[in-house]
Amino acid sequence: MPKRQLILKGIAASPGKAKGKAKLFFSGDDSSNFNEGDILVTTITDPTMVQAMIRAAAIITDIGGITSHPAILSREMGIPCVVNTKEATKKIKDNMLINVDGLKGEVYVLD
Amino acid sequence: MSWIKPFSKATFKVFAGQVLEGFQPIDFFHFFPLWHDLWVAKITEIIKKLNLGNKHFKDIKYLLPPPSNIRAILLKLIASYHASSIKNKNEYKLVANFFAKILQESCTNDPFSLTSNPYHSKEEIRDLVQTIPWKEADTTIARKIGQLITAVGSLVHGQYNDVVTDLGWETYGPYQIQHLKQNYTLLIRHFPNLAPKELWPQKYLASAKELIIYALYQDVKWEIYVVGCHTVSKKGNPVTGMKKYAVIADDKTVSQEKMIEFIKESSNKAEAVYQEIKGMDFEQLKLMVMTQECYQLKLLFDKADINWKPTKEMLERIKNKPLLKNIFPHGKFIETADEFMKIFGVKKFAKEVLQEKI
Structure with missing residues (x-):
């Protein structure tokens, strides 16, 4: 059983749990590099990211509140979302295996 | 009936846990005060020309934007008044009271959407x-x-x-x-x-x-x-x-x-x-946002036979001009309703425009 370590806490914006590879994705990035089931990690989402958002298993952001763009759309899509972590884009690296708990607002890195 | 306190209690929720940087693609709240007074003056002209103040929402609903849009306009007007150097109080009062009345008539049970948007009977x-x-x-x-x-x-x-x-x-x-x-x-x-x-x-x-x-x-x-x-x-x-x-x-x-x-x-x-x-330069962005803002009331302007697009005077106010600075705080999480009312000038609007104390 992989060990997990809590690395981030934020606002629990959309409930649910997801495990997957983290993908740092920013405004204007090419969504063809974002795979189904990846976990989208960004400062804040915007419409240039919509195709990645639709494929994401979960969304984690540095800023935003309960009524922010990623929070609203995550709830509509039924995927977990944690916003306002302050430093998701600093602490999480590409391809890290992570676990997102959207009910508690917690992000874990898995060994 | 006073609307500004219930309006504030509801509207605070937009900003709870947010920073202004979350709003894209421009710093709106430092942009609108450059010219909103002129738009408010145009809206006043429409309200008077069409005698809208004496009409019930049911009679003019086909000319109006959705209720949520009206709430957003109301918030922007209040913030713009706060930050603008031009204080056409009577016009702001007429326009704000008109929009508040429309919300009270259209969404009677929760006009400012504290928890719902009950537009239908x-x-x-x-x-x-x-x-x-x-x-x-x-x-x-x-x-x-x-x-x-x-x-x-x-x-x-x-x-x-x-x-x-x-x-x-x-x-x-x-x-x-x-x-x-x-x-x-x-x-x-x-x-x-x-x-x-x-x-x-x-x-x-x-x-x-x-x-x-x-x-x-x-x-x-x-x-x-x-x-x-x-x-x-x-x-x-x-x-x-x-x-x-x-x-x-x-x-x-x-x-x-x-x-x-x-x-x-x-x-x-x-x-x-x-x-x-994202590829637009600053001047293009300002023009785009101004045009989108004006577009919200196109149907009303069309009915009054007045051009909805930005006027020459509005365009002059923003052309080659920087945004305002340091009126609304960046990087700050707005934690309480009281903080929201102070930062966005709600108390000031109530006092100076509506002559109410909240």
């Missing part, structure tokens, strides 16, 4: 539910509808920007209803104009102008905060809780296959229009 909802071509929902369909809302909502975000989104994206409800002897919660998601040809070329317009998504839920507690796109599921799961749905585009029922096509089309166009926006 019980009778309207009862009649509507009976005519909707309901289909059974499952988790796959519910997720697809979530993706549809994401794709179309993102297109609207691009077409209208972060603070005019509500002109293109409204959610009505939640309504507690009975259908075929079962209890449900109804949400109506309405995208009234996905083809604003006055703002964008054809390549950024959706193939359907109007999209409506009806959804019946069980065991999900929904709330709506201030504006319709701010739906919050307080309890339950919106995906497993969706029991029936109908998707209507330009008065035609949308099949599952067509829904998938629409998701793809909308998400492609959303990305494309926002890439164009």
Whole structure:
């Protein structure tokens, strides 16, 4: 059983749990590099990211509140979302295996 | 009846836990005060010309933007008054009171959307539910509808920007209803104009102008905060809780296959229009945002036979001008309603414009 370590806490914006590879994705990035089931990690989402958002298993952001763009759309899509972590884009690296708990607002890195 | 205190209590929720940097693609609250006084003056002219102050919402609803859009306009006006050096108080008072009255008449039970957006009467909802071509929902369909809302909502975000989104994206409800002897919660998601040809070329317009998504839920507690796109599921799961749905585009029922096509089309166009926006220079961005802001009241302006587009004077106010600075704090999380009222000038507006103390 992989060990997990809590690395981030934020606002629990959309409930649910997801495990997957983290993908740092920013405004204007090419969504063809974002795979189904990846976990989208960004400062804040915007419409240039919509195709990645639709494929994401979960969304984690540095800023935003309960009524922010990623929070609203995550709830509509039924995927977990944690916003306002302050430093998701600093602490999480590409391809890290992570676990997102959207009910508690917690992000874990898995060994 | 005073509206500003209940308005503030509700509107604070837009900003709770947010920073201003979250609003894109421009620092709106440092932009609008450069010229909003002129737009308020034009709206005053319309209100007087059409005698709108003496008309009930029911008589003019076809000329008005959705209620959530009106709430957003009201907030922007209050903040603009606070930051502007020009204080045309009487005009701000007339316009703000008009919009508040419209909200009180159209969404009587929750005019400022503290927790809901109850635009329809019980009778309207009862009649509507009976005519909707309901289909059974499952988790796959519910997720697809979530993706549809994401794709179309993102297109609207691009077409209208972060603070005019509500002109293109409204959610009505939640309504507690009975259908075929079962209890449900109804949400109506309405995208009234996905083809604003006055703002964008054809390549950024959706193939359907109007999209409506009806959804019946069980065991999900929904709330709506201030504006319709701010739906919050307080309890339950919106995906497993969706029991029936109908998707209507330009008065035609949308099949599952067509829904998938629409998701793809909308998400492609959303990305494309926002890439164009990100490529704009500062002058282009200012002009775009000003035009979008004015577009909100196009129907009213058309009715009054007055050009809705920015006037020469408005354009002069922003051309080659920097934004204002240091009036609204950046990087600061707004934690309380009192903080919100102070920062956005709500107390000042109440005192100076409405002559009320809150």
